[in-house]
Amino acid sequence: MPIDPIIATYLIETPNSVEQVAETIAGEQSSGTFLAVPGETEELKSRARAQVLSIERLDAVGQPSLRGVKIKDVPTGELPVFQRATVTIAFPFDNIGCNLPTLAATVCGNLFELSDHSGCKLLDLELPREFAKRYPGPQFGVEGTRRLVGVSERPIVGTIIKPSVGLSPAQTAELVKELGEAGIDFVKDDELMADPPHSPLERRVELVMREVNRLADATGRKIMVAFNISDEVDAMRRHHDTVLQAGGTCVMVSLNHVGLAGVSALRSECQLPIHGHRNGWGMFTRHPLLGIEYAAYQKLWRAVGVDHMHVNGLQNKFWEADDSVVASIAALREPMWGGYQAMPVISSGQWGGQAPETLRRIQTQDVLYVAGGGIMAHPSGPAAGLRAIQQAWQAAVLEIPLDVYAEEHPELRQTLDKFGKTR
Amino acid sequence: MPIDPIIATYLIETPNSVEQVAETIAGEQSSGTFLAVPGETEELKSRARAQVLSIERLDAVGQPSLRGVKIKDVPTGELPVFQRATVTIAFPFDNIGCNLPTLAATVCGNLFELSDHSGCKLLDLELPREFAKRYPGPQFGVEGTRRLVGVSERPIVGTIIKPSVGLSPAQTAELVKELGEAGIDFVKDDELMADPPHSPLERRVELVMREVNRLADATGRKIMVAFNISDEVDAMRRHHDTVLQAGGTCVMVSLNHVGLAGVSALRSECQLPIHGHRNGWGMFTRHPLLGIEYAAYQKLWRAVGVDHMHVNGLQNKFWEADDSVVASIAALREPMWGGYQAMPVISSGQWGGQAPETLRRIQTQDVLYVAGGGIMAHPSGPAAGLRAIQQAWQAAVLEIPLDVYAEEHPELRQTLDKFGKTR
Numbered sequence: 001m002p003i004d005p006i007i008a009t010y011l012i013e014t015p016n017s018v019e020q021v022a023e024t025i026a027g028e029q030s031s032g033t034f035l036a037v038p039g040e041t042e043e044l045k046s047r048a049r050a051q052v053l054s055i056e057r058l059d060a061v062g063q064p065s066l067r068g069v070k071i072k073d074v075p076t077g078e079l080p081v082f083q084r085a086t087v088t089i090a091f092p093f094d095n096i097g098c099n100l101p102t103l104a105a106t107v108c109g110n111l112f113e114l115s116d117h118s119g120c121k122l123l124d125l126e127l128p129r130e131f132a133k134r135y136p137g138p139q140f141g142v143e144g145t146r147r148l149v150g151v152s153e154r155p156i157v158g159t160i161i162k163p164s165v166g167l168s169p170a171q172t173a174e175l176v177k178e179l180g181e182a183g184i185d186f187v188k189d190d191e192l193m194a195d196p197p198h199s200p201l202e203r204r205v206e207l208v209m210r211e212v213n214r215l216a217d218a219t220g221r222k223i224m225v226a227f228n229i230s231d232e233v234d235a236m237r238r239h240h241d242t243v244l245q246a247g248g249t250c251v252m253v254s255l256n257h258v259g260l261a262g263v264s265a266l267r268s269e270c271q272l273p274i275h276g277h278r279n280g281w282g283m284f285t286r287h288p289l290l291g292i293e294y295a296a297y298q299k300l301w302r303a304v305g306v307d308h309m310h311v312n313g314l315q316n317k318f319w320e321a322d323d324s325v326v327a328s329i330a331a332l333r334e335p336m337w338g339g340y341q342a343m344p345v346i347s348s349g350q351w352g353g354q355a356p357e358t359l360r361r362i363q364t365q366d367v368l369y370v371a372g373g374g375i376m377a378h379p380s381g382p383a384a385g386l387r388a389i390q391q392a393w394q395a396a397v398l399e400i401p402l403d404v405y406a407e408e409h410p411e412l413r414q415t416l417d418k419f420g421k422t423r
Numbered sequence: 424m425p426i427d428p429i430i431a432t433y434l435i436e437t438p439n440s441v442e443q444v445a446e447t448i449a450g451e452q453s454s455g456t457f458l459a460v461p462g463e464t465e466e467l468k469s470r471a472r473a474q475v476l477s478i479e480r481l482d483a484v485g486q487p488s489l490r491g492v493k494i495k496d497v498p499t500g501e502l503p504v505f506q507r508a509t510v511t512i513a514f515p516f517d518n519i520g521c522n523l524p525t526l527a528a529t530v531c532g533n534l535f536e537l538s539d540h541s542g543c544k545l546l547d548l549e550l551p552r553e554f555a556k557r558y559p560g561p562q563f564g565v566e567g568t569r570r571l572v573g574v575s576e577r578p579i580v581g582t583i584i585k586p587s588v589g590l591s592p593a594q595t596a597e598l599v600k601e602l603g604e605a606g607i608d609f610v611k612d613d614e615l616m617a618d619p620p621h622s623p624l625e626r627r628v629e630l631v632m633r634e635v636n637r638l639a640d641a642t643g644r645k646i647m648v649a650f651n652i653s654d655e656v657d658a659m660r661r662h663h664d665t666v667l668q669a670g671g672t673c674v675m676v677s678l679n680h681v682g683l684a685g686v687s688a689l690r691s692e693c694q695l696p697i698h699g700h701r702n703g704w705g706m707f708t709r710h711p712l713l714g715i716e717y718a719a720y721q722k723l724w725r726a727v728g729v730d731h732m733h734v735n736g737l738q739n740k741f742w743e744a745d746d747s748v749v750a751s752i753a754a755l756r757e758p759m760w761g762g763y764q765a766m767p768v769i770s771s772g773q774w775g776g777q778a779p780e781t782l783r784r785i786q787t788q789d790v791l792y793v794a795g796g797g798i799m800a801h802p803s804g805p806a807a808g809l810r811a812i813q814q815a816w817q818a819a820v821l822e823i824p825l826d827v828y829a830e831e832h833p834e835l836r837q838t839l840d841k842f843g844k845t846r
Binding site for chain 2 (some may be wrong): 011017029030031032037038039045047048049061065066067068069070093096097099100101102104105106108109110111112113114115116162163164165168169171175191192194195196197198228231232233234235253254256257258259260261262263264268276279280281282283284286288290291292313317318319320321331333371373376377389
């Protein structure tokens with residue numbers, strides 16, 4: 001039976017024929033080139049040429065969104081109109097095989113450079129199940145992570161070591177101890193903190209895990225610490241083993257900067273959940289007509305086997321609107337090949353006040369909810385900050401307004417007083 | 424002696440205080456966060472906080488280039504002005520160490536997401552020589568490539584297998600044979616063609632190298648074929664060995680989709696020049712106020728050890744202006760840590776007519792000049808197409824107008840007639 005094609009949906013904008021631009025993308029990214037060449041026979045085309053499946057015209061604008069577009073076919077004296085459209089293209093699986101870097105070169109390669117359009121964004125991607133034969137997906141996902149952390153229903157609440165860089169391994173361990181005693185579920189390194197001279201990963205793991213293991217012996221629950229092992233492949237594998245041998249339960253990587261093949265190489269020998277940080281993602285997405293939408297992006301990483309995927313948070317400190325965050329979480333929770341479940345990581349300027357709206361919109365507590373300053377800068381210290389966040393989620397689940405719930409929960413009251421007013 | 428800091432230069436745009444935005448980037452990407460935290464002591468800050476070295480104000484515009492900016496401090500009734508500026512920031516080496524993925528997370532991580540600005544682009548990057556201790560750089564560069572190809576002064580002229588996908592290994596080998604007999608120096612797979620079911624890399628290498636080796640035995644010169652081995656790390660290493668054992672002299676990778684750690688893992692066991700394809704690059708650069716400039720980008724790949732770097736070409740088929748292409752080539756030719764030389768790969772809609780202007784602007788023939796349709800679609804076939812390109816470069820070097828040189832060079836005459844009019 002032939003294998004289903006790879007289906008990519010794009011948002012494009014062009015002053016030229018939308019149909020022509022769709023055909024150009026399909027051609028350039030499969031068997032065509034800018035000139036007819038002898039080898040492109042009808043037989044070859046019928047096998048190898050990508051097919052435009054559908055075009056849906058959207059609005060039109062008077063100015064190009066991106067530079068460098070070449071305008072053809074506008075009658076003299078008329079102003080060009082930049083038509084937007086979604087375009088769906090099917091790429092034959094046989095062009096690529098199960099090879100994610102080359103899949104990416106096909107669906108998000110040179111097409112952004114084409115001068116026929118003034119905007120091109122990859123909106124979504126459908127990959128045939130055949131990829132599951134090579135790409136194993138997340139080992140732990142939501143359930144495996146919950147099992148390791150020992151939290152079954154409510155959100156797993158976590159924090160980020162701050163300051164991001166500058167602390168010694170001993171200072172980091174001291175902070176983890178304090179947070180652990182306060183009852184934190186999850187702690188992560190910052191994406192800036194990997195294996196620098198002032199905090200070598202090996203030493204940091206040793207000292208942090210000493211505290212984590214001591215606490216686990218005492219309480220029966222082990223904090224999950226996502227150690228940032230972003231590095232070259234051999235180093236990441238070595239660091240993974242260091243974390244594993246110390247009793248650690250998570251490793252973190254900067255997805256975009258380690259890259260698909262690097263994360264995949266880590267995954268192939270990995271025995272721990274992979275916490276995927278998307279820093280640099282703004283470059284892919286901040287412009288509405290350039291780059292990649294999260295719906296497409298997250299599928300590549302789930303295929304590779306990333307267990308936790310950052311999605312930003314509602315009312316975050318970054319530029320991203322809530323609708324976009326909600327859409328990312330929804331995309332991440334959609335089953336892929338009957339599984340390949342990854343856990344959304346909510347972060348960025350979170351302090352608990354966002355809990356009711358977050359729960360209302362995403363309708364699940366299967367998230368890692370990560371607050372940095374929101375915990376660390378609580379007026380009564382990190383333990384109170386953590387309790388305030390747990391209280392905020394309890395209130396959200398009970399559908400009790402935060403202000404009301406805060407009447408009997410002083411930590412939440414303090415958080416509302418401190419952070420509620422700055423938003 | 425302390426190690427020099429990493430210096431990053433950005434173009435930013437903001438309706439808020441330029442100084443404040445520069446400080447926010449420096450803070451967020453080092454020891455700061457959106458709230459003061461107890462651990463950020465003066466001692467830690469003095470060690471770990473990134474420093475704004477300089478700010479140069481440029482023009483201002485009335486509309487934000489990117490969405491999501493939060494405007495503060497504009498007096499009621501006044502319109503915001505979006506000030507552009509270049510900002511130079513020094514990041515302490517000790518924050519990162521010799522770790523390119525984490526360096527990238529620092530200089531092009533979450534900063535694109537900040538809502539204080541309406542535009543942020545990494546323009547350039549200065550890395551201390553300390554990185555050379557871990558990152559070996561290109562093994563072959565310009566001289567090693569010239570030695571392998573046996574071309575000492577003129578540009579190395581190459582072509583791309585077209586159709587990009589769809590040909591069988593035998594058909595590909597037949598085409599390489601034809602091009603080889605015509606005198607081509609270099610042939611590359613398309614970035615879409617790696618190891619698909621219809622053209623398994625192993626079989627393609629076997630059949631193509633049989634022709635290449637046969638020709639080399641006959642002529643004493645071996646065509647360099649850049650086999651696209653973009654894939655997972657283990658597969659790339661295996662494919663590299665296949666190419667090497669078959670007598671091949673080059674491997675190609677899609678840099679952005681294999682990623683930094685993947686290419687680095689290949690490099691660590693590589694015995695052949697790495698041909699670096701930048702497909703997907705349009706996403707990083709097409710918007711003037713988002714992403715990364717090539718000057719910064721190419722340094723990461725040269726550090727990793729890529730020998731050939733794509734730069735697009737003058738009068739190309741894509742959106743990019745000639746000035747940008749010329750700047751990329753200049754950046755690539757600037758010595759780095761006293762060497763780390765990579766060879767610029769000129770391509771995209773090249774047919775020879777661009778040779779005089781290219782030479783005039785870049786003042787070097789140390790380039791790989793790659794033409795696909797420009798060779799393959801020549802009216803008298805590929806051999807004539809190749810001769811026409813060589814003639815165009817000869818004319819450029821002799822400073823003879825192409826039209827004049829074409830009087831005694833019929834292949835160039837045909838090329839001018841066919842392609843000269845379509846531009």
